Amino acid sequence: MTPADLSLTVLHAVRRAVDEGVLAVEVPELVRVERPRAGGRGDYASNVALVLARAADATPRHVAELLAERLLPHPDLDRVEITGPGFLNFTLRPDAQQDLVRAVLLGGQRDGRRDGRPYGHLPPGGAAVQLVHRADVRAAVTADAVRRLLVSQGHPVRVACEDGVDPEWDLLQARTDVAHARGRLATTVAPLPVPYGAAELHRRFGVDAARWGLLSAAAHDHAKLTDELLHQHERNPLFRVRYAHARARRLADNADQLGFRGEPLQAVEAPELTALLGDHPAVLLSAARHRAPDRVARHLEAVADALLAFQHTVLPLGDEKPSVAHRSRLALAEAAGTVLAGGLSLLGISAPDQI
Incomplete structure (x- = not known):
């Protein structure tokens, strides 16, 4: 549950x-x-x-x-x-964790049915939303991320710019659907601007790091655009999140070589990681409602840190044979990797299998 x-x-x-x-x-x-x-x-x-x-x-x-x-x-x-x-x-109930892991891995259906929707996503049927943003790159990228979040929660979304569209925003995969706002019911997306254009951000950081730098800070805070975004080091939150996802993939590959796969057969002693996975749907809903993709970024950091602390328990050590416990731990790790990949995708950031 x-x-x-x-x-x-x-x-x-x-x-x-x-x-x-x-x-x-x-x-x-x-x-x-x-x-x-x-x-x-x-x-x-x-x-x-x-x-x-x-x-x-x-x-x-x-x-x-x-x-x-x-x-x-x-x-x-x-x-x-x-x-x-x-x-x-x-x-x-003691088997609630297994239900949660199955929900993540099977797309949110606790009865085992796949419905094509990732964990935490809601079916279409929400009210239509119009987003309006300023004509600057951070506002355009933020509006694009908010659009993705709202769509994940079942809302049809239109995006408009207050003062025309800059074609360079496409470099950071921030696309505005219409040139001017229409209708009276609209939400304005207006984070603090940055002193850079899309082309400069793309040249300096690339798409993924630039989007993380623009989206990981709250709208009223300055964007986190420093060279640390490019460092493959634990001090770099983006690296930790993507590395944790890659570790989950690698654990599955290593387990396959050892002849077993992940399956949630019993409860695993990982309360922090389990709680964070359970919180994921509420985080997506809150981020969509408050037009705050930074909430997703912070949640992904927490999931990554919990997974990296847990990963060492997943595979058998030495001559130890794979057991039900190992299969259950691997399933939990794979579920965490699924949440990390899905969250990054909603921010418009790739989740490579290897780093």
């Missing part, structure tokens, strides 16, 4: 309580699920009871109890506990 699955499950519990007449509130569009904070328990937590309590004219704890009653029978939940004034705390 991913956080997105759990969020939908809690939302269904709210709707069921409303339909049964025990909770008189308007069903929210979204329920927020996150990792427990200090004092919390389990794998995830939600403050939905506190959010609904006032409208329900009830205490948050009473609302939490109503929801817990309707959540506990869920086959993927081991425990639902209430802490503090009414926080819901969820402990997933």
Whole structure:
């Protein structure tokens, strides 16, 4: 069960309580699920009871109890506990990690069906979005990345420039679909500009490093365009992310030579990496909603660091024979590599198999 699955499950519990007449509130569009904070328990937590309590004219704890009653029978939940004034705390079943890994590797379908959508992507059907950006290279690249994120969340998107299109933006794969904004409902993409043009950035850094430098900083911060982007060193976040992806691919190749493949057969002791993979759909949704591709970049850095810390446990050592544990660890590593490749693609950056 991913956080997105759990969020939908809690939302269904709210709707069921409303339909049964025990909770008189308007069903929210979204329920927020996150990792427990200090004092919390389990794998995830939600403050939905506190959010609904006032409208329900009830205490948050009473609302939490109503929801817990309707959540506990869920086959993927081991425990639902209430802490503090009414926080819901969820402990997933021991095989939840295997479900997560399968969801990543099979394109987000927990029942094993492939539907052509990468993990964290939503089906088409979202509201149409018009993006408008300034006539500078950072705004154009940012608008292109935001377009990719919105499309991944099911939205049709049009991109317009406020003051004409510079053909040099194509050098960094930032394409504006229409020359002028049309319609009244539009979102303006306006990060701090950079004192460079697309041609200079392309010559100095190439497409991948230039896009990372432009996108990895928040819109209100200066872009991270330094020569460090070109160094194959752990101090370079882009290198770490791409190297971690390449390591996942290499682990799979090495395992194949040893005669085994990754398969999520049992739980693996890797809580940080597992939690980060579970957070991936929520990160994509948040980055799309807030027009903030830097959130994806930071998430990819965290996934890469967790994978690089975990990688040494994947393959057998010495005369050790491949076991169920090794196959399960490899599947988790491959899932992390899949998330890294998918996230880089949404930023318009390649994920080479070898570095």
